[in-house]
Amino acid sequence: MQNQFSEYQSSNNESIVTFSGSPTSPRSQQNFSGDPLDSSEPEENSSDNNSSDKEDIMSLEEISSKHMALRASTAPARPLSDIEEFRRTSDFLLLEHTVICASQLIQNQDQKYDLDSEEGQRACKKFLNQIERLCEVFKVNCVSRDYRKAFSKAYQVLYKEGTLCFLTEILDSAQEGFPYLYVNGEKYLFSSEVLDAGSKLFHSFCKIQHIFREIYNRICEETSTGVVGEIISDLTEALQDFDTNWVDFEHLYVHELMVIETDARRFITQAIELEREMSLIEVKEKARGRVTLDSEEFNGLRDKFVTIIGKINSVANVEGKGRDDLSLNILLAAEGISRRMHPMQSHPIKKLADKIRQAFTAFRTLFRKYDQNIEVVDPQLKNNPELVEALTNFEGSWERGKEYILNSKRCNQVVYIYNMIEKHAEKYPTFKEQLEFSDSQLFVSVPSLLVLKCLEDDDKGICKHFCPLIYEEHEEIGIVFKRLKRSYKLGKLASSSVQEYAELLEMMIIGEKVNQKSRTQIINPKFDNLDHVLTKITNLSIAIQRNRPSEWNRFLDVVLC
Template identity: 70%
Template sequence: MQNHFQQSPNQIYQNPSEVNPRSNDIQFHEADINNNSYESSQENSSNASFSEKDELNSTEEYSNKHLALRASTAPARPLSDIEEFRRSSDFLLLEHTVICSSQLIRTDDQKYDLDSEEGQAACKKFLNQIERLCDVFKAFCRSRSYRKVFSNAYRVLYREGFLCYLTEILDSAQEGFPYLYVNGEKYLFSQEVLEAGRNLYSSFSKLQIDLREIYNRICEETTSGIVGEVILCLTNALQEFDNNWVDFENLYVHELMVIETDARRYITEGIDIEREMLLLEAKGRSRGKLIFENEEYNHCRERFVKILGKINSVANIEGKGRDDLTLDILIAAEGISRRMTQNNPLKNLADKIRHSFTVLRALFRKYEINIEVVDPQLKNNPDLVEGLVKFEESWERGKAYILNSKRYNKVIYLHKLIEKISEKYQNFQRQLECSDAELFVIIPSLLVLKTLEEEDKGICRYFCPRMYDENDEIGITWKRLKRNFKLGKLASSSLLEYTELLEMMILGIPINPQLRSEIINPKFDNIDHVVNKIKTLSIAVQRHKPVEWNKFLDIVLS
């Protein structure tokens, strides 16, 4: 028995790590445990019999006799280098990067989601982790000195001294579009850029696989002395990714800058012409000559207007994008502004034409200070688009109503008619001041009335030719109206009074019944019938060419 107790503990505790691998971290204090047990037994047996005490003493002697055979505290086994690495913050960084990789969002076509906010955030987080890995594990990353020649629009995206893996660059590599449309023109990327983009996208996918394999190897490996090998594999994977990133970013951004420079060429040309005009204006002032008579100056302005037309055709997304507006419009507008002193619709229009030209010139002077503030996709520049909208709107009307003498006369005639009526009737004046909706019926009704007197300058014939088609319903109404108007004139005491009575009815001014009966015989009073037909035709005048009519009326009332 004694031999058995002497051998058994040695067999059990000869190599504790074989029984439990974690035994190196555990300290055994058998002597303390026995002492504590003995003291506890002494307290609990204070009232025990002497025979029981003898038995306890016997047990104590037996335990003390074999105490040397029990295990003492085992020394902790030194950690291997791979175990030490698994406990380090560097490993936690690697682990976090692998987790971020698993959180990348894929679309249905197995591409990375870089359009949604969630997808962007996940990818940005992963790229930031890659940059931290490069820094912590001292991966040899290529210089970013090529970014110094980037335009300001690109340099602001990068931080000095950082790798700055941008999701926008990765997205471009992933999509791999062979061409780009800017301002309606097609620009092709070189094969070098497309190949570099494919390499970067492939490297991005491969890096994720490499990181997972390295992470799994570290978790499963137990052999000492492999940490250096694992870190070397990691840095090689990071360096390969960084090389492909630099190759693509450098080529891609440089070609983008070339495309952007070409896309801004109209702006650049406009800036050069504006500079020439300023020099000629300065010379003209110094010589005391009228610059508008200078042929060279007008030639510069003509070139500038052509450039505006080209820009308008690609950038004016809110208008028509017309490129057929010429310098003649501006010269005619300047002539009207010099000749006319009183405000009238055409002078107001002429002032708008000149102002829109001046605003665009000032905008080009602003762009000259820093051309890079101009978005190459010209329609994305709000200040430019706003200026072009006003330019096109005013110049288009100038071409229609200033250069065209017939329309010019129509505008002047209707404006004078409205002024005359407003001076005659205060109620109508108030309606004009507050832009009453009734004006849209009253004004064409007044024109129809003037057409009955053959004094409308052909306005109704132009806007509603159906009135003169006897086979058309509107033409039949017009024919009956003319007959009723003639009968009314014959039945009235005075043509002028009869016409004024119709004007008042059209304007909605109450008429004294006695005055009405004095002007026209009640038996032949057809005023209500005539006014109803006039209002019917006034609606037809507005509806035949609604867009053009609205522009015409807008100019007249401006």
């Protein structure tokens, strides 16, 4: 590239600068060593030269500025430290989110965490999920979960295969640390190993929250000089320690729970075994052409089966009384009645016998179902709705069977009152209608009719059974009954017909319309005490119902079933 200016040496060794593009004549040359005042040039030329010099200097400055190197406005950025680089990673954000989740845990006054409320459960689940993600991200050497393969199906469904799966239920059991458990009314103690492991897990849960906050604060400090590798190592160690404590407790705790559950289901297991044996005998006896009910071996198994049902009923029937004194004799008597009576016959005793047999058959069907998968049975037997329903039906029908089938006197009373009701239903349309629609008046009419029969000493002792005090003359109700009997006798004496007098009372009790003319013909209005007698009969019927209300309702239920 051609230089913008050239430098020459004059003969007297003076430097002369000649600008490119300027004329090379002596007029354009300037001697910088001489005094400009001594110049032989005229004044006019001197002025021109000064102007030319200024232009030359400006041209030089323009050229220099055009080729001057540019200088950077700022210095180069300082390299980020390992800690600063880590703060920008998703791993740090995960740790930060975990610390936030830890701060959202709800702690009660007893320093335990709220795992009962929905909000507390949700907060704890989020935190445990964060711990699991940290273990995955930082590749923590977690303990194998292969032991879960030995868990029952009821527990396996709670876990997702291939994951750590920290369940809040396990944590809750660890923090509560209950030394025992009641199942079906029996007390089961946890081993000291389980209690110690639970205590370690809970303390580890509290400790790891502190470690998370400490590590997070170390990373966030501006003056932090820590090495990321050391921090991650500390975090990994804490996670591994927590995981180990979790596995130790979960393994022991669930194992002992399964042992407890197996023992709590032992009655169900025994019943299933008996059902298998009974079914096998039925097949054998049928193949031989024999009646199974005549087999002593079969009835022996049925007796054991009923005994087991009684034990289950005593611990699981929360709807009833939990009776365990109902024997096979009830079933045998019911089967005898069913064989003797016509299948189409509508009779309360026959219906009761059928219910007893159906309740027994329902249990056999249920236990065959349980045999397919016993784990569907909740160890707390009262928590099985289908089982409780079967027990309720069993106890209700068998209890009535013991009272009204095995007891011949009570059985005869049921038959008597049933026949009385049937007879009156045929005789009086109003009563038949009450019976068909279970009218509320029916539950006044029936005991009132019984009192009327009692006045004739023809109630089979039913009134005395339900209200013995009516025969005690020193009791108020006994006095009322005594006066009623006297009024009833006087009414019969004053009537034209004892039978018609009694029928009038029956009609008035039931609510059947009474012809006033017929009433006058039967008893003289002067001696008419029907209304007075009816009032006393109604009062006594109410007293009978109220004296033993539960037993009376059960009795009427058998009669009207």
